[in-house]
Amino acid sequence: MGWVRRLRGTFSNSDSESDFDEERRFHIDERTEEYVRNGMSRDEARRMARERFGNATLAMERTRDADTFCWIHDAGRDARYAIRMLRRSPGFSLLAILCLTLGIGANAAVFSWIEGILLRPYPLVVEQDRLFAVTGTDKGAPGHTDVSWPDWLDLQRNSTLVEAFIGEKITGTTLSIGDRAERTNGSMVSANYFDAVGVRPTLGRGFEPGEDSGRNAHPVTVISYQMWQDRFHGDPSIIGKTQVLGGLRHTIVGVAPKGFYGTFVGYAFQFWVPASMQSQFDAGVDKLEDRGARWIEGYVRLKPGVTIDQAQAELSAIAARLEADHPDTNRGRGIRLFPLWQTPFNNAGALLPTLGIALVVVLSVLLIACANVGNLLLVRAFARQQEMTIRLSVGAGRGRLVKQLMTEGLILSTIAAAGGLVVATWLRDALALLTPPRGGVLLRLPGELDWRVMTLSAGVCVVSTLLFGLVPALITSNIDLAAALRSQSGGVVGARSRAWVRSTLVLVQMSLSFVLLVGAGLLIQSLQAVRSASPGFSTQGVLTTGIDLFTAGYDVRRAKTFQDDFIDRLQALGGVESAAFSRMTPFSYRTYSTASIAVDGYDAPPDQQPTADYNEVGPGFLATMGIPLTSGREFTRADNETAPLAAVVDETMAAQFWRGVDPVGRRVQVKGRWMQVVGVARNARYRNLLETPRPFFYVALRQNFSATAALQIRTKQGPAALAPALVREIHALDANVAPSEIITMREQVERTTAAQRISVTILVVFGGLAVVLAAVGLYGVMASTVSQSSRELALRMALGAGAQDLLRLVLAKGLALTAGGLVLGMAVALQVTRLLGYLLYQVSPRDPIAFASAFVVIIAASLVACFVPAWRATRTDPLHALRG
Amino acid sequence: MLRRHKKKDALQGTLDLLVLKILSRGPHHGYGIAADIQSISDDILRVEEGSLYPALHRMEHLGWITATWKTTTNNRRARLYTLTRAGQNHLDEEQVTWDRLTKGVAKVLRFA
Numbered sequence: 001m002g003w004v005r006r007l008r009g010t011f012s013n014s015d016s017e018s019d020f021d022e023e024r025r026f027h028i029d030e031r032t033e034e035y036v037r038n039g040m041s042r043d044e045a046r047r048m049a050r051e052r053f054g055n056a057t058l059a060m061e062r063t064r065d066a067d068t069f070c071w072i073h074d075a076g077r078d079a080r081y082a083i084r085m086l087r088r089s090p091g092f093s094l095l096a097i098l099c100l101t102l103g104i105g106a107n108a109a110v111f112s113w114i115e116g117i118l119l120r121p122y123p124l125v126v127e128q129d130r131l132f133a134v135t136g137t138d139k140g141a142p143g144h145t146d147v148s149w150p151d152w153l154d155l156q157r158n159s160t161l162v163e164a165f166i167g168e169k170i171t172g173t174t175l176s177i178g179d180r181a182e183r184t185n186g187s188m189v190s191a192n193y194f195d196a197v198g199v200r201p202t203l204g205r206g207f208e209p210g211e212d213s214g215r216n217a218h219p220v221t222v223i224s225y226q227m228w229q230d231r232f233h234g235d236p237s238i239i240g241k242t243q244v245l246g247g248l249r250h251t252i253v254g255v256a257p258k259g260f261y262g263t264f265v266g267y268a269f270q271f272w273v274p275a276s277m278q279s280q281f282d283a284g285v286d287k288l289e290d291r292g293a294r295w296i297e298g299y300v301r302l303k304p305g306v307t308i309d310q311a312q313a314e315l316s317a318i319a320a321r322l323e324a325d326h327p328d329t330n331r332g333r334g335i336r337l338f339p340l341w342q343t344p345f346n347n348a349g350a351l352l353p354t355l356g357i358a359l360v361v362v363l364s365v366l367l368i369a370c371a372n373v374g375n376l377l378l379v380r381a382f383a384r385q386q387e388m389t390i391r392l393s394v395g396a397g398r399g400r401l402v403k404q405l406m407t408e409g410l411i412l413s414t415i416a417a418a419g420g421l422v423v424a425t426w427l428r429d430a431l432a433l434l435t436p437p438r439g440g441v442l443l444r445l446p447g448e449l450d451w452r453v454m455t456l457s458a459g460v461c462v463v464s465t466l467l468f469g470l471v472p473a474l475i476t477s478n479i480d481l482a483a484a485l486r487s488q489s490g491g492v493v494g495a496r497s498r499a500w501v502r503s504t505l506v507l508v509q510m511s512l513s514f515v516l517l518v519g520a521g522l523l524i525q526s527l528q529a530v531r532s533a534s535p536g537f538s539t540q541g542v543l544t545t546g547i548d549l550f551t552a553g554y555d556v557r558r559a560k561t562f563q564d565d566f567i568d569r570l571q572a573l574g575g576v577e578s579a580a581f582s583r584m585t586p587f588s589y590r591t592y593s594t595a596s597i598a599v600d601g602y603d604a605p606p607d608q609q610p611t612a613d614y615n616e617v618g619p620g621f622l623a624t625m626g627i628p629l630t631s632g633r634e635f636t637r638a639d640n641e642t643a644p645l646a647a648v649v650d651e652t653m654a655a656q657f658w659r660g661v662d663p664v665g666r667r668v669q670v671k672g673r674w675m676q677v678v679g680v681a682r683n684a685r686y687r688n689l690l691e692t693p694r695p696f697f698y699v700a701l702r703q704n705f706s707a708t709a710a711l712q713i714r715t716k717q718g719p720a721a722l723a724p725a726l727v728r729e730i731h732a733l734d735a736n737v738a739p740s741e742i743i744t745m746r747e748q749v750e751r752t753t754a755a756q757r758i759s760v761t762i763l764v765v766f767g768g769l770a771v772v773l774a775a776v777g778l779y780g781v782m783a784s785t786v787s788q789s790s791r792e793l794a795l796r797m798a799l800g801a802g803a804q805d806l807l808r809l810v811l812a813k814g815l816a817l818t819a820g821g822l823v824l825g826m827a828v829a830l831q832v833t834r835l836l837g838y839l840l841y842q843v844s845p846r847d848p849i850a851f852a853s854a855f856v857v858i859i860a861a862s863l864v865a866c867f868v869p870a871w872r873a874t875r876t877d878p879l880h881a882l883r884g
Numbered sequence: 885m886l887r888r889h890k891k892k893d894a895l896q897g898t899l900d901l902l903v904l905k906i907l908s909r910g911p912h913h914g915y916g917i918a919a920d921i922q923s924i925s926d927d928i929l930r931v932e933e934g935s936l937y938p939a940l941h942r943m944e945h946l947g948w949i950t951a952t953w954k955t956t957t958n959n960r961r962a963r964l965y966t967l968t969r970a971g972q973n974h975l976d977e978e979q980v981t982w983d984r985l986t987k988g989v990a991k992v993l994r995f996a
Contacts, residue, residue, distance in 0.1 A: 019963075020937070022961060022963075023914060023937065023962075023963045024937075026913065026914075026915065026960060026961070026962050026963070027913075027914050027915040027918075027933065029960070030915035030916075030919075031915060034919070052933065053933045053934070054932065054933055054934040
C-alpha cells in the first residue's frame, strides 16, 4: 500500500532521493538522445534537456512531498521552532511553565492520594479491584457496625460468590521502649489472611488453617519488615524466636515482605496474630463464641466476574437466615458491602469528602493556571501578530499556524507535567504530615504514583493544552489580513478585537478564586467552631495517658491493687487535683464496649435490639473529666466487687429509656446482668465532636475490670512538667511498667479533627495560590491594555485629563472585570458550598462572614494587580506616545 | 494530502487524465509518457517535468498506478509505471466528466 511506502519515505529520505535521482537522470538522458536525433550537438542537447527539466531541487522536493507524510516532518519542524520561540522569551516561558507546573503538580498529587488511599490503598495486595469492605448494619441505628466472629464464619460457610473472607480487627499492644511504653498497631486476622491478600512472607510462613480457632490456642505472629529491622535488627534466624504481644509470648512464624503494611487505611501495621488470640488483645474478654460481640472488620474477595450487587444480595440472604436462627443477637442485623474507597471503618471513609474537595480545588487551580497561560499566550500572540500576518500573507495555511501554536502549548505543558510529577512526589506524604501523630503508631497515608496516575496526569496535560492553547491559536490564526496590515497600534482602552476573550478568562479566574476563598473561609470557621465546641468534658487542665498492666503480666488482683495504690500516690502529689482510671479515654481510636440493653417498662420495636456503648470508669472519673452530674452520684471505691452492680447513664439514655422520669434508683439490664442506676451524667461527646448523640452509660471499672487502662489526671501542670513525677511514681510501684504518651485532653480532641484540618489546609493553600494566579492574570490583562492604549491615553492627557482621571479610568476598567468575576463567583458559591457537607460544623454554607472575607481579599488583590498598570498609565508621555 | 486530493484543481486533474490515458495503452516510463503526450497532441501539449514526476508519485500513492524498475532495450534502468484496476476506473470516470465538460464549454462558446 501507498502509506507503507510513504511512511518508509518519511523516515528514510535518502532512498527516495536516490531513486528520484536515477529516474531524473534517465529522463534527461532520453531527452538528450531526442535532441541529438533532431540534430543538436551532444553538449547542447544535454544542456537543453537539463534546462527543460527545470529546477531539479524543487522537483525533487515536490516529488518527496508526495512520498512522505508532511505532518510528521512538520511536527518536528514545529517542535524545533517552538523551542526556539520559548527560549527567546524566557520570562514568558518560565511564568507559563510555573503556572502549569503548580496546576498539574497539584492535580497529580491529589490523583496520587486518591489512588494510594482510596482506590489501591494496600501495597502488595493482589487484585484490589475484587476486594470489598464488609460491615454489619443495625436497623435501629444509622451507620455501620462490626461483625461477630460466629456470623463471619457462617457467612463464609454459606457464600458461593465470595472467593475469600478476609477477617481482621485492628489491635494494639504496648511495647516498652526505655521509660516509655509505646502503642504498636497490629491486626488480628483470619488464618487465611496472607493467602487471601496474596502476600507471601519474606521469611517463614503465614498462618495455617485452623490457627484462628480455639481460644488463645495459637500464640504465633507474623511481624512487619520494619519491626524485624528496628527491633530485631534484621536477625536472619528470627523465625521461632518469641515476642511478648498482648501480655503473652508469641512465636514469630513469619516476617511480612518489605512494603506490606496490612489492610487498614491510615496505619502501617507492625504485627499480625490469628483471630484466636482475640481475648489476649481485649484484656481477657473472649468474643470468639459470642454472636452478640461484633468486632470483625473485614473484606471479601469476590470471585472473578461477580458484581458487588450479586454478592450483596447473597450475603443479605445469609444474614436474613442468621437473623431468623439467632433472633436474640441478630434481630434487625444485616450485612453490607462497600467498595474499598468507601470503607467506613478505616480512614478511607473519613478522607473521602476531603479528597473529593481536594480534587475540585486542584481542578479549579488548574483551570485558573490554564487561563493565565492562555492570557500570556494571547499577549504574546499580539506581539507576534506581525509575524503571523507575514506568514499568512506568504501563504502559510491557517491550519499550519494553529498546529504550530498548539505545538508550543504542548511543549509548555509537557515540561510543566514533568515538573508537576516532581511536585507530586514531594507531596506524596503531605497528608500523613497533616495528620496528627499518635504516640508510636505508624501513620501511613501515601500518594501512589503508578502508571494510572501518570496516564491521568498526561491526560490533564493534554486537556490543559487544549484549554489554554486552542482559543489563542484560533484567534491568532484568524487574523484579518487587511485590517492587520492597515495599523498596528492605537486603539481605545478595551476595544481590542480579542480583549473580550482575555477579559472572560480573567472573569473566570476571579470567580473561581472567589469560590475557593469562600470555601476556605467556611472551613476555617467550621474548624474554629469545632475547636471551640464543648465536648462535654474539660479540655483544659486534664491530662491523659495509659498504663497497660495486662501486657506487663499482672493478674486481675495485682492490677487492682496497683491501680488503687497508684491513684493514692498521684493524688498525694502537689498540683494533682484528682486522677481516675478508665478502660477508654474519650476520643480514642479504640472502640467502646457495647451491650444490649433492657429496661423495665421499655419495649423496643419488635425488629430492634436496643444497644448502648459504655465505658468502664474508676472512682472520681466524671469529676476528673469535668462531666457534671444532673442527678445521683458517681462511682466511689465502695462500688467494688462485693457491692451491687452500679451504672451511671447519660441524659440521652435517660430520656430514651425512662422518658423523663429520673432513673436513679431504677435498674437496667446490661448483657443480661441487672445493674442499679446510681446517677445521671450530662451528655458528652465520646468519640469525636461531630457524632450524633446516642445513649451512653458508665459502669464501675472495679466491677468490670480491665488491666489495660487509660489514666485521666486533673492538674494545672502541663504534660512535660508532670511526666517525670508520673514515671517516678510508677517506678516506685514497679520498675518494669511504663506509661504511654502523656497528652492534654485538648490534644486528644484535636487529633480527631484531622479531616477538617487537612481540608482547611488544602483549601487555604490552593485558594491563596488561586488568588495569586488570578491577580497575575488581571495584572497581565491590565498591563497590556495600558501599553496598547498608549496613544489613547496620551490623547486624553493632551486634551487635559489629569493623572487622577487616568488612574481612575484604568482602575475602573480593572475593577469592572473583578466585579463581574465576583458576581459570577457569588452565584456559583451559593450553589456549591453546601457540597462541603459534614465538614461544615455549625456554619451555614452561605455564611456572610466567609463571603464577605472572600470579597475583601479578591478586591484587595485586584486593586494591587491594577494599580501598577494604572500608575504606569499616568506616566504616559503624551509627546512621545503620540509621535510614536 | 487528503485536502489536496479533494480540492484538486482542473489543471492538475487534466495532467492526471492524460497520464492515465497514455498508461492505459501499456506500461511506460516518465520520459515516454511526456514524449507521447507531446507527439500525440501534435506538440500542442507540452508536459512540464517539474509537474510530471510529483504527479506520478502522487498517483502511485493513490493506488492508480504502480511503479517497477525495469531494464530497457538499451540496457538502462528505467522506472516503469503501470495502470492499476483502480486507475482504470478513475480514468473511465474522469473521461466521462471531461467529455461533458468540453461539450458544455463548446456549446457555450458556440452560443455566445
